Amino acid sequence: MNYSFSNRIAALQPSIIREILKATSGQDVIPFSAGNPAPETFPIEAIRSFTRDILEQDPVTALQYGITEGYSPLRQALTYHLKSGFNTGKDSDSLFIVSGAQQGIELACKVFCNEGDTIICESPSFIGSLNSFRSSGARLVGIPMEPDGINLDRLEHALKTEPNVKLLYLIPSFQNPTGITTSLEKRKAIYTLAKKYGVVILEDNPYGELRFSGEDVPTIKSLDDEGLVIYVGSFSKILSAGLRVGFVLAPDEIIQKMVVAKQGEDVHTAMLPQILAYKFMKEYDYAGHVERIREVYLRKCTLMTDSMEQYTDGSMAFTRPDGGLFLWCELPASITMLDYCKMAAAKGVAVVPGTAFLVDPNEPCNAIRLNFSTPSDEQIVKGIQILGQI
Amino acid sequence: MNYSFSNRIAALQPSIIREILKATSGQDVIPFSAGNPAPETFPIEAIRSFTRDILEQDPVTALQYGITEGYSPLRQALTYHLKSGFNTGKDSDSLFIVSGAQQGIELACKVFCNEGDTIICESPSFIGSLNSFRSSGARLVGIPMEPDGINLDRLEHALKTEPNVKLLYLIPSFQNPTGITTSLEKRKAIYTLAKKYGVVILEDNPYGELRFSGEDVPTIKSLDDEGLVIYVGSFSKILSAGLRVGFVLAPDEIIQKMVVAKQGEDVHTAMLPQILAYKFMKEYDYAGHVERIREVYLRKCTLMTDSMEQYTDGSMAFTRPDGGLFLWCELPASITMLDYCKMAAAKGVAVVPGTAFLVDPNEPCNAIRLNFSTPSDEQIVKGIQILGQI
Numbered sequence: 001m002n003y004s005f006s007n008r009i010a011a012l013q014p015s016i017i018r019e020i021l022k023a024t025s026g027q028d029v030i031p032f033s034a035g036n037p038a039p040e041t042f043p044i045e046a047i048r049s050f051t052r053d054i055l056e057q058d059p060v061t062a063l064q065y066g067i068t069e070g071y072s073p074l075r076q077a078l079t080y081h082l083k084s085g086f087n088t089g090k091d092s093d094s095l096f097i098v099s100g101a102q103q104g105i106e107l108a109c110k111v112f113c114n115e116g117d118t119i120i121c122e123s124p125s126f127i128g129s130l131n132s133f134r135s136s137g138a139r140l141v142g143i144p145m146e147p148d149g150i151n152l153d154r155l156e157h158a159l160k161t162e163p164n165v166k167l168l169y170l171i172p173s174f175q176n177p178t179g180i181t182t183s184l185e186k187r188k189a190i191y192t193l194a195k196k197y198g199v200v201i202l203e204d205n206p207y208g209e210l211r212f213s214g215e216d217v218p219t220i221k222s223l224d225d226e227g228l229v230i231y232v233g234s235f236s237k238i239l240s241a242g243l244r245v246g247f248v249l250a251p252d253e254i255i256q257k258m259v260v261a262k263q264g265e266d267v268h269t270a271m272l273p274q275i276l277a278y279k280f281m282k283e284y285d286y287a288g289h290v291e292r293i294r295e296v297y298l299r300k301c302t303l304m305t306d307s308m309e310q311y312t313d314g315s316m317a318f319t320r321p322d323g324g325l326f327l328w329c330e331l332p333a334s335i336t337m338l339d340y341c342k343m344a345a346a347k348g349v350a351v352v353p354g355t356a357f358l359v360d361p362n363e364p365c366n367a368i369r370l371n372f373s374t375p376s377d378e379q380i381v382k383g384i385q386i387l388g389q390i
Numbered sequence: 391m392n393y394s395f396s397n398r399i400a401a402l403q404p405s406i407i408r409e410i411l412k413a414t415s416g417q418d419v420i421p422f423s424a425g426n427p428a429p430e431t432f433p434i435e436a437i438r439s440f441t442r443d444i445l446e447q448d449p450v451t452a453l454q455y456g457i458t459e460g461y462s463p464l465r466q467a468l469t470y471h472l473k474s475g476f477n478t479g480k481d482s483d484s485l486f487i488v489s490g491a492q493q494g495i496e497l498a499c500k501v502f503c504n505e506g507d508t509i510i511c512e513s514p515s516f517i518g519s520l521n522s523f524r525s526s527g528a529r530l531v532g533i534p535m536e537p538d539g540i541n542l543d544r545l546e547h548a549l550k551t552e553p554n555v556k557l558l559y560l561i562p563s564f565q566n567p568t569g570i571t572t573s574l575e576k577r578k579a580i581y582t583l584a585k586k587y588g589v590v591i592l593e594d595n596p597y598g599e600l601r602f603s604g605e606d607v608p609t610i611k612s613l614d615d616e617g618l619v620i621y622v623g624s625f626s627k628i629l630s631a632g633l634r635v636g637f638v639l640a641p642d643e644i645i646q647k648m649v650v651a652k653q654g655e656d657v658h659t660a661m662l663p664q665i666l667a668y669k670f671m672k673e674y675d676y677a678g679h680v681e682r683i684r685e686v687y688l689r690k691c692t693l694m695t696d697s698m699e700q701y702t703d704g705s706m707a708f709t710r711p712d713g714g715l716f717l718w719c720e721l722p723a724s725i726t727m728l729d730y731c732k733m734a735a736a737k738g739v740a741v742v743p744g745t746a747f748l749v750d751p752n753e754p755c756n757a758i759r760l761n762f763s764t765p766s767d768e769q770i771v772k773g774i775q776i777l778g779q780i
Contacts, residue, residue, distance in 0.1 A: 001617045009501045039450045048445045055438045060429045063630035099656040132654030227391045240453035242661035264522030266489040270660045271632035
């Protein structure tokens with residue numbers, strides 16, 4: 001049988017990162033290529049005790065079908081958390097639960113984009129989102145990143161000239177893969193441009209609470225007087241990635257459409273993980289836990305940048321993020337990036353070629369992404385030594 | 391802001407069932423409208439103890455990111471289970487884990503259908519699937535049901551004349567909503583027609599193991615020598631609906647595309663529920679548990695059909711399913727079905743109007759769907775008494 005796959009799927013390739021992860025999944029490989037939260041940040045004891053409580057006190061709610069919108073107490077706790085902690089969310093907004101932030105991103109695309117419609121995004125950007133947009137049949141237009149966020153002239157040019165622009169996808173804080181945080185001035189300017197051209201902003205903020213240095217920058221959603229912004233968050237880096245719980249805050253009219261689309265995808269997000277996330281918010285020292293995670297990542301990030309200074313010869317430029325999980329390193333022009341990645345893999349260090357994150361993977365790119373949350377401290381030092389030697 | 395939603399989403403309505411469920415969600419309502427598994431079928435003690443073991447023995451695997459294909463031991467256990475128990479699955483097939491059968495159905499559509507492509511399905515059929523296809527932009531063509539499955543002449547006519555038919559969607563066993571099981575002869579004839587016209591069959595079998603009378607009928611997938619059939623199954627009615635674990639068995643080439651599409655939807659299915667499902671298969675008396683569920687549903691189904699005979703005047707024709715969760719009742723021609731549903735709701739009995747399950751909701755339909763798994767035994771008797779009075 002010759003299968004006739006849909007156009008949007010036929011052209012799609014598996015994520016390069018996942019292929020590299022498979023190729024370098026041996027125990028001895030130093031995993032600078034991953035994006036996993038550090039396992040020592042999982043509050044395992046609390047999860048054990050909360051799970052026990054849930055299955056003792058109300059097992060049927062945890063095991064029966066739930067409503068598509070999600071577990072109401074969790075929705076209320078998150079709405080309050082975003083409003084009180086980050087001035088994010090208005091009365092005209094609603095919040096619902098998704099199966100990880102990835103689903104929120106995919107649903108936003110499904111709700112707004114016909115096949116062939118345009119999504120403007122940062123370039124480089126998170127490969128998972130780019131591939132999700134591609135598999136929905138959307139057309140991507142990338143705007144180059146600068147140290148304080150995307151280039152505004154290029155953004156306005158794209159908003160003005162590209163056909164059927166439906167979404168502007170941004171990771172404003174500790175961006176994946178660059179680690180860049182968009183400045184408040186640029187956030188305001190981006191919001192004004194989106195308003196001017198009537199385009200909805202999709203703000204992806206999985207690392208927002210993982211700031212380990214510098215001052216908090218307000219979310220774009222906190223500037224949203226016009227109902228322009230869909231805000232997507234996640235428990236993956238705070239509680240557990242494997243539980244697959246995220247959330248979307250957006251104008252109620254948009255949320256209603258996303259809920260209908262989610263019904264057709266997975267009916268609802270698994271209940272036990274949702275109730276666990278709720279208990280984690282209400283019955284645990286959430287603030288103290290986030291503070292401990294920040295300390296872990298500050299230590300690991302500093303160890304990686306210190307090692308870079310010590311073991312590389314200064315010809316590799318790298319970002320110094322104030323949060324998140326990643327460094328972005330520009331190799332010297334004399335080095336061919338893909339060869340470098342292959343040599344690193346051969347010496348037991350897995351890194352991701354920067355091209356993986358580009359909207360157009362054929363654009364020139366001599367950068368690699370390094371993750372500091374997954375490897376152990378020893379692996380960080382040893383891995384950077386090896387990268388320096390290469 | 392005026393939002394410009396995608397064509398496929400703009401026209402979509404929330405599921406009528408979910409609206410009725412919301413309208414009749416009070417504690418006193420008798421829930422013949424739901425499709426929830428009976429809570430007494432959840433193996434709660436086992437889930438408590440397996441969860442404790444998982445979080446003691448290997449918490450990081452349960453809480454960290456996993457691969458999109460799913461938890462390997464679960465995939466292997468399911469592959470063996472389907473092959474050894476149901477002769478279902480060939481060496482050229484692969485199996486992967488999805489977040490409930492609904493996701494498997496949605497992914498099949500995404501992988502095969504461009505916007506406007508045709509899916510042929512039974513009419514009536516499961517509203518969740520129909521709405522999922524609609525929200526992917528597919529065009530639906532319904533084939534009328536007969537007591538032994540869809541009308542073959544109408545099926546062949548549709549295969550021959552409809553443009554761009556990409557999938558044939560079937561629930562061959564204890565169909566939702568009719569309770570009808572497609573005969574082996576028809577399964578063979580349907581398979582032959584699909585082969586003749588080069589159309590992939592999407593076999594949805596959430597209730598397959600819930601036969602409480604009669605003889606097992608082989609799955610269509612077990613007839614699949616040509617790699618034509620995508621088989622979707624679920625733990626929702628066997629272990630727990632709220633855990634959202636399902637699976638897809640199909641030719642490896644199709645599975646690879648579905649895995650890429652799933653990456654963009656939710657990265658992977660939550661790990662703790664997957665490991666729980668694995669332990670349930672390997673460390674529990676799975677066969678004995680399924681046997682106990684069958685006994686529960688046989689009792690409830692018999693109670694409902696006995697009550698129908700006792701409390702209705704014989705003018706209501708209803709199916710007598712050999713498994714699954716539903717009865718399909720044809721009202722007398724003198725009764726207007728939607729008025730009847732509203733009167734039932736006013737008297738505290740929630741039923742689903744049959745039109746909700748039609749491909750074309752404007753077709754004439756004087757039937758209602760009754761669920762016997764969710765209500766208690768007392769509710770079944772009392773609810774049918776009320777329906778009879780009306």
